[in-house]
Amino acid sequence: MTPTRFEEKASMSVPQDGRTPGAHAATAQIAARATDVTKVYGSGDTTVEALKGVSLSFAAGEFTAIMGPSGSGKSTLMHCLAGLDDATGGTVTIGDTDLTTLNDKDMTRLRRDRIGFVFQSYNLVPTLTARENITLPLDIAGRELDQEWFDTVIGRLGLTQRLGHRPSELSGGQQQRVACARALVGKPQIIFGDEPTGNLDSRSSGEVMSILRAAVDEFGQTVVIVTHDPRAASWADRVVFLADGRIVQELQSPSADDVYAYMKNLDS
Numbered sequence: 001m002t003p004t005r006f007e008e009k010a011s012m013s014v015p016q017d018g019r020t021p022g023a024h025a026a027t028a029q030i031a032a033r034a035t036d037v038t039k040v041y042g043s044g045d046t047t048v049e050a051l052k053g054v055s056l057s058f059a060a061g062e063f064t065a066i067m068g069p070s071g072s073g074k075s076t077l078m079h080c081l082a083g084l085d086d087a088t089g090g091t092v093t094i095g096d097t098d099l100t101t102l103n104d105k106d107m108t109r110l111r112r113d114r115i116g117f118v119f120q121s122y123n124l125v126p127t128l129t130a131r132e133n134i135t136l137p138l139d140i141a142g143r144e145l146d147q148e149w150f151d152t153v154i155g156r157l158g159l160t161q162r163l164g165h166r167p168s169e170l171s172g173g174q175q176q177r178v179a180c181a182r183a184l185v186g187k188p189q190i191i192f193g194d195e196p197t198g199n200l201d202s203r204s205s206g207e208v209m210s211i212l213r214a215a216v217d218e219f220g221q222t223v224v225i226v227t228h229d230p231r232a233a234s235w236a237d238r239v240v241f242l243a244d245g246r247i248v249q250e251l252q253s254p255s256a257d258d259v260y261a262y263m264k265n266l267d268s
């Protein structure tokens, strides 16, 4: 991503938590960083080296897609970045916070307050309405809802008429939009998506990707997703490819065809 493009995006972003777009561009350059991250599962004969020294930075206001063959370490990397799993070696930072220094309580608080998640399986609470699902993380944290921001997000996601519905009364695409709203309303520094379009048809998939794109372009957030879908990846500013636990390539603003061609190359 060129600096010009970043500055353009930062100037369009909505101020958050008192930050101005200018300050966003000037100070919050790196939203997350992995430095020489390793991850080993098991021991002895069953040892699996899932990550073999991954170093990667995520600029604030940037949209990154992580791709690679099955078993290449994508989910492991995302889980380590998001504090859902511990790295075996190396460091992971969210903003200025080194995750390896946090105890369980502080880690839970960081995940709750500074990270948004969108999962393939939506992870909505079936007994709660869409509105209750969206505000649940804030309710648990005892944080006040920013009603204006809530209305902006809900309007942008086309959920205004669906807030009273339970997940079973919503389509898959609508459920994933509720999950996106849940990730956005708390204004987290960074949103992680683990195959957020994995269960969706191409239309719903496009809707969800356009929302994540808007989270970056209009709301100034940072988004990192894991995906197998070249079309989904083409919404990102850059696509990072993993193979066998290592980063093997990065493409800047690729088309779906570029991504597809590189994946074929990687498979062969």
Ligand SMILES: Nc1ncnc2c1ncn2[C@@H]1O[C@H](COP(=O)(O)OP(=O)(O)OP(=O)(O)O)[C@@H](O)[C@H]1O
Residues within 6 Å of the ligand: 041, 042, 048, 049, 050, 068, 069, 070, 071, 072, 073, 074, 075, 076, 077
């Ligand atoms: N809990 C675990 N215990 C042991 N091995 C694991 C565990 N989780 C992942 N692995 C192994 O680590 C490697 C990387 O797995 P990971 O799920 O990160 O890959 P991935 O690229 O996300 O794959 P996929 O695209 O199939 O979801 C694989 O060899 C996998 O079998």
